[in-house]
Amino acid sequence: MADHFSRDLLIHIFSRLGVKQLCQLKCLSKEWLQTISSPYFKKQHRDHSKKRPSLSLISSSRNRPFRSQLIHLSSIDSSNNVHEYEAIAKIGEGNFVCISGLDLLCFYQTGDEGEIWICNPITKKTSFAHSF
Numbered sequence: 001m002a003d004h005f006s007r008d009l010l011i012h013i014f015s016r017l018g019v020k021q022l023c024q025l026k027c028l029s030k031e032w033l034q035t036i037s038s039p040y041f042k043k044q045h046r047d048h049s050k051k052r053p054s055l056s057l058i059s060s061s062r063n064r065p066f067r068s069q070l071i072h073l074s075s076i077d078s079s080n081n082v083h084e085y086e087a088i089a090k091i092g093e094g095n096f097v098c099i100s101g102l103d104l105l106c107f108y109q110t111g112d113e114g115e116i117w118i119c120n121p122i123t124k125k126t127s128f129a130h131s132f
Helices: 003-016 018-023 028-035 037-051
Strands: 056-065 068-076 084-093 096-101 104-108 116-121 125-131
Touching: 003 028, 003 037, 018 028, 028 037
Parallel strands: none
Antiparallel strands: 056 068, 068 084, 096 104, 104 116, 116 125
16 A cells, blocks of 8 residues: 555656656665556646746757767746757758657758658757658
């Protein structure tokens, strides 16, 4: 009974934290890793996150020697706290349209190349998804 209560309390508290903090908490104990990784917790966190709107600003800068762009992300939450994610991705050169959903960013390159890139701002990993 006490274990069930403490797990529910953890889920209640953790569901209010940002993804970056949750990634850090996963490393502290196996119980917390299991709790944060569970499908039930992910649903709770996603539902709670929908109640906290945020504004995101994405900008890029060209890295001339490598002919690529560094993508920078800033977000403002409902409490007016600014979160900076510097150099979250390195993608090919060009103009991009960004589509955001859940915790991933999707960049579609406009123009002749027509490439799609997927980026996870928390892990700073970028994957080339498709070329048209």
